[in-house]
Amino acid sequence: MSAPLADDALAPLAQASPLLALFDIDGTLAPLAPRPELAEVPDATRRALADLAARPGVRVGLVTGRAAHDGARMVPAAGLWVIGNHGVETWDADGTRRVAEALVAAAAAVAREAAALASPVAAVPGALLEDKRWGLSVHTRLAPDDAVPALADAVRDVAAREGLRVHDGKRILELRPDAELDKGTAVLALAARLGALAPAGAVLFAGDDRTDEDAFRRLRAAGARAVTIRVGEADVPTEADWHVASPVEVAALIGRLVELRGPVAERAER
Ligand SMILES: [Mg+2]
Structure with missing residues (x-):
């Protein structure tokens, strides 16, 4: 079980460069809906993600069981990475589309x-x-x-x-x-590629479901500097460090991260 997200839990992420901030979509950014096509990421959450992605040294990604194009449709902000199909496909922020090696x-x-x-x-x-x-x-x-x-x-x-x-x-x-492939393998591969597993880097991962546990577990096993957050009921067994109750609280923590990371970079610095 994980502890309720502490006020200072995000502090280690303030200076990390790069900070790779990754979020599951359904149940994490978007409230769960009766049917997948009815799920929506609230406007305020989309804006907060775009604000976060604009901060210097920060990379923001979505990690979903949906196809990557569907994930990108739900959060149509520029400059985001999207890991889709539980790790099979990764869309880079520059539009490059990759399939797991x-x-x-x-x-x-x-x-x-x-x-x-x-x-x-x-x-x-x-x-x-x-x-x-x-x-x-x-x-x-x-x-x-x-x-x-x-x-x-x-x-x-x-x-x-x-x-x-x-x-x-x-x-x-x-x-x-015979390939071992899940959200965790894809998150680790992306983090390594972007330098977030290096000593100066860090990863944040928030997810609400069993498949997100693969990412929590693999980040821990890799010794990554990571803050992991399970969303939803407090009493489920999890490998995550921290717990928040709902997508509303996820939106709030994205807002706190935006503040922690300071003003937007000049274009030339990005
Ligand atoms: Mg989910």
């Missing part, structure tokens, strides 16, 4: 595997190969029962050769990259 390598393996499985799958009437770029599905719902075991063996052989994982479903075999 582990997946770039895996995509080549998936493509080779799709080619290798094309004829074994085509040989089984009713079987279907679906290429999803970051993975493959072999559907066998319409295939004759007695043909499935041999096809499954062929799939496993190819997967083993390419180092992909096979997940057995209901009349479906899912092949996925």
